[in-house]
Amino acid sequence: MDVTIPILILAIPLFMFVFLGLTGMKMSHKVAGILGTCGMGTVLVLAYYTAFQYFFSGADIFINGAGERLQYLVFDQTWLQFTENLVIKLGFLLDPISAMMLVVITTISFMVHLYSMGYMRDHHGVYEHGFQRFYAFLSLFSFSMLGLVVAPNIFQMYIFWELVGASSYLLIGFYYTKPSAVSASKKAFIVTRFADLGFLIGILTLSWYTGTFNFTELTSIPVEGMAGVSQVNIGTAEYVRGIFANSAAPTFMGASVLTWALVLIFMGGMGKSAMMPLHIWLPDAMEGPTPVSALIHAATMVVAGVYLVARLFPLYLMEEAALDIIVVVGAVTALYAAMVACTQLDIKRVLAFSTISQIAFMMVSLGVARPEFHHGLGYMASMFHLFTHAMFKALLFLCAGALIHAIGSNNYTEMHGLRKHMPITHVAFLIGCLAIAGIIPFAGFFSKDEILTACFGHSIFWYIWMSAVAGLTAFYMFRLYYLIFWWKEHKTPEGHHAPHDQPWTMTLPLVILSVVSCVAGFVPFGNLVTWNGHPMFESVDFFTNLKALDWSVASISLLVALAAIGLATVMYRKENALPSKMRNALPALWTWCFHRFYFDELYMFITHRIIFGCISRPLAWFDRHVIDGTMDAFATITNKASEVIKPLQSGQIQMYVWYYLVGALLLGGITALCVI
Amino acid sequence: MEITAIYYLVPALVMFCCGVYGFITRKNMIAMLISLELMLNAVDINFVVFNRYLYPEQMEGMFFTLFAIAIAAAETALAIAIIINIFRAAKNIDVRSLNEMKF
Numbered sequence: 086m087d088v089t090i091p092i093l094i095l096a097i098p099l100f101m102f103v104f105l106g107l108t109g110m111k112m113s114h115k116v117a118g119i120l121g122t123c124g125m126g127t128v129l130v131l132a133y134y135t136a137f138q139y140f141f142s143g144a145d146i147f148i149n150g151a152g153e154r155l156q157y158l159v160f161d162q163t164w165l166q167f168t169e170n171l172v173i174k175l176g177f178l179l180d181p182i183s184a185m186m187l188v189v190i191t192t193i194s195f196m197v198h199l200y201s202m203g204y205m206r207d208h209h210g211v212y213e214h215g216f217q218r219f220y221a222f223l224s225l226f227s228f229s230m231l232g233l234v235v236a237p238n239i240f241q242m243y244i245f246w247e248l249v250g251a252s253s254y255l256l257i258g259f260y261y262t263k264p265s266a267v268s269a270s271k272k273a274f275i276v277t278r279f280a281d282l283g284f285l286i287g288i289l290t291l292s293w294y295t296g297t298f299n300f301t302e303l304t305s306i307p308v309e310g311m312a313g314v315s316q317v318n319i320g321t322a323e324y325v326r327g328i329f330a331n332s333a334a335p336t337f338m339g340a341s342v343l344t345w346a347l348v349l350i351f352m353g354g355m356g357k358s359a360m361m362p363l364h365i366w367l368p369d370a371m372e373g374p375t376p377v378s379a380l381i382h383a384a385t386m387v388v389a390g391v392y393l394v395a396r397l398f399p400l401y402l403m404e405e406a407a408l409d410i411i412v413v414v415g416a417v418t419a420l421y422a423a424m425v426a427c428t429q430l431d432i433k434r435v436l437a438f439s440t441i442s443q444i445a446f447m448m449v450s451l452g453v454a455r456p457e458f459h460h461g462l463g464y465m466a467s468m469f470h471l472f473t474h475a476m477f478k479a480l481l482f483l484c485a486g487a488l489i490h491a492i493g494s495n496n497y498t499e500m501h502g503l504r505k506h507m508p509i510t511h512v513a514f515l516i517g518c519l520a521i522a523g524i525i526p527f528a529g530f531f532s533k534d535e536i537l538t539a540c541f542g543h544s545i546f547w548y549i550w551m552s553a554v555a556g557l558t559a560f561y562m563f564r565l566y567y568l569i570f571w572w573k574e575h576k577t578p579e580g581h582h583a584p585h586d587q588p589w590t591m592t593l594p595l596v597i598l599s600v601v602s603c604v605a606g607f608v609p610f611g612n613l614v615t616w617n618g619h620p621m622f623e624s625v626d627f628f629t630n631l632k633a634l635d636w637s638v639a640s641i642s643l644l645v646a647l648a649a650i651g652l653a654t655v656m657y658r659k660e661n662a663l664p665s666k667m668r669n670a671l672p673a674l675w676t677w678c679f680h681r682f683y684f685d686e687l688y689m690f691i692t693h694r695i696i697f698g699c700i701s702r703p704l705a706w707f708d709r710h711v712i713d714g715t716m717d718a719f720a721t722i723t724n725k726a727s728e729v730i731k732p733l734q735s736g737q738i739q740m741y742v743w744y745y746l747v748g749a750l751l752l753g754g755i756t757a758l759c760v761i
Numbered sequence: 762m763e764i765t766a767i768y769y770l771v772p773a774l775v776m777f778c779c780g781v782y783g784f785i786t787r788k789n790m791i792a793m794l795i796s797l798e799l800m801l802n803a804v805d806i807n808f809v810v811f812n813r814y815l816y817p818e819q820m821e822g823m824f825f826t827l828f829a830i831a832i833a834a835a836e837t838a839l840a841i842a843i844i845i846n847i848f849r850a851a852k853n854i855d856v857r858s859l860n861e862m863k864f
Binding site: 736739 | 781784785786859861862863864
């Protein structure tokens with residue numbers, strides 16, 4: 086395969102970042118926006134072409150005789166060579182998940198580029214300050230995210246992992262004159278950086294024992310006589326696996342080193358993907374412009390943690406303990422975030438908690454995936470949900486952006502009854518809600534159903550748990566929907582225009598993403614993305630997913646979702662007293678949910694009281710009084726001593742002579758004594 | 762009675778001590794200069810005496826003494842010039858009141 090197109094996919098966004106960053110202020114706002122959008126559009130075409138080639142060309146470098154998809158290294162250049170073994174390479178790896186992510190990232194990024202042309206200006210059409218900078222940062226983010234997903238080794242992934250963190254920081258803090266945005270960006274950066282510490286230690290541990298950074302060597306699929314599963318890559322994988330399968334494998338504190346490394350790497354994923362207890366940055370990250378929330382904090386960057394686990398999935402399979410940890414963390418996070426989302430007032434915060442909950446679904450799905458059950462259905466379901474979730478959550482965020490733009494507030498207590506004023510946004514939002522609630526035939530139904538089936542195959546307990554969370558999801562999304570578009574008639578404040586649909590640059594992405602949310606569920610993912618590249622279906626047509634449904638699971642999840650929607654309809658369609666009655670029935674639960682279970686306060690307590698109070702303050706005291714004190718003492722002693730001996734220089738020449746004489750006589754006398 | 766080196770060295774020592782004493786105690790700068798000359802001449806005597814008694818066949822000590830006398834003359838001229846200038850500036854050549862150059 087030609088290397089030009091893959092290189093261009095990475096080079097164009099990087100070039101746009103440098104170009105717009107350096108010369109953006111010299112050109113008009115409109116030109117900068119169009120340039121950025123056109124650049125992203127080119128990348129979109131190239132990425133679609135690459136993904137199409139990978140999935141459908143049938144070339145024998147991408148797919149073998151048995152119909153299994155292979156990993157293909159487009160290029161892999163040595164970048165830094167420290168020693169013979171410690172070599173860091175930069176490259177471009179094509180495999181099912183990276184090709185799928187190329188499509189997701191470029192689609193959402195292009196939609197957001199287009200949408201921002203309308204969003205980043207006020208009602209009079211005046212562009213916001215720093216519009217060109219915004220596009221430069223969007224390009225930087227797209228570059229970093231694309232580099233992350235195509236990374237053929239874990240170190241390149243780490244580099245781009247930090248780059249997406251940095252661009253997320255820059256974009257959250259885009260309104261840098263607003264103190265809340267500045268502190269939100271710092272919070273996001275610090276929390277994810279803390280998690281990345283674990284990631285780095287995990288990488289170093291893993292590569293120390295295996296001697297390689299490369300995914301192809303680390304994760305090629307094990308065989309061990311499993312029916313219907315065969316090896317995809319044979320490299321040094323046997324050697325790598327031998328290190329850990331060995332009974333004398335190194336252990337640390339009772340767990341094998343591999344478990345430690347995988348859990349630490351998962352910690353990095355927890356930070357990026359906002360798993361509890363490292364989720365606190367994501368709701369605050371909503372301080373950034375809404376298109377940024379759609380791109381970074383809903384569709385692409387926050388699923389990097391899921392992507393990381395999926396990347397290393399064959400390694401995780403060797404340590405089921407690590408997978409169990411992932412399931413528990415994911416399931417608890419999913420329930421927690423769904424409960425909190427039921428009480429929030431800020432539309433973007435509801436969506437943020439919904440994102441946390443949905444990412445947790447993907448994590449759980451990866452955690453319950455086992456090759457024995459439907460060829461690792463959970464893995465496929467997780468990637469499928471990643472794909473569909475990116476589409477409908479970006480859609481919901483962009484709708485939220487349109488609403489915020491029209492109303493001028495994030496708070497949906499000021500929205501109510503907008504269905505007649507903004508019909509396109511209303512329909513798009515409804516489609517997004519149906520998709521996330523899991524109503525057939527919208528995208529979320531199929532992916533969520535696969536996840537629940539995978540949970541069912543693993544353990545009945547987690548199946549019931551996740552079904553309950555899915556019901557909660559439907560409930561809070563429709564609560565949001567009814568409160569925004571129904572509840573009571575909209576009252577436009579005096580002196581304001583009535584809210585209306587937005588210009589075409591903002592509406593077109595909504596329409597496109599709505600269509601995608603309707604049909605994405607029919608994509609036969611089982612044949613495109615599986616953990617070992619082995620296709621799940623013999624033949625494929627448009628209704629493959631529909632035919633493959635396990636109706637016992639699907640009908641239950643549909644019933645749960647419909648019941649939740651029904652409950653939301655009863656409670657929130659018309660203004661009534663039921664919600665406040667329910668709140669008063671369980672005041673403690675409501676308060677805890679409303680305050681997000683006091684996680685922020687807990688962090689404040691730990692950082693301010695315990696870390697600052699018990700560790701930092703004594704250290705500061707030690708620094709100020711002991712270390713600085715020693716240096717100050719030297720200076721003071723020198724100063725005092727010079728004050729004391731200063732009068733000796735009296736200006737009286739005869740005194741000097743006298744000192745000299747006495748000194749000379751003393752020296753002479755001492756010398757004489759010594760000689761004698 | 763034979764005249765030995767000690768007959769020269771003792772008066773030279775007395776002269777030198779007088780010079781030191783005068784240099785430290787006199788207030789007048791001219792007097793200090795005279796004391797300085799006393800010390801210098803005491804040293805010159807020592808040169809000549811040691812040359813005469815230890816190495817009578819050589820003349821280095823004599824030459825060095827003549828050389829020192831010439832340098833001393835120049836140095837005295839310089840010192841007197843400085844003293845005159847100080848007197849012009851301060852109307853005073855009392856060394857104890859000239860104590861501006863201190864910390």
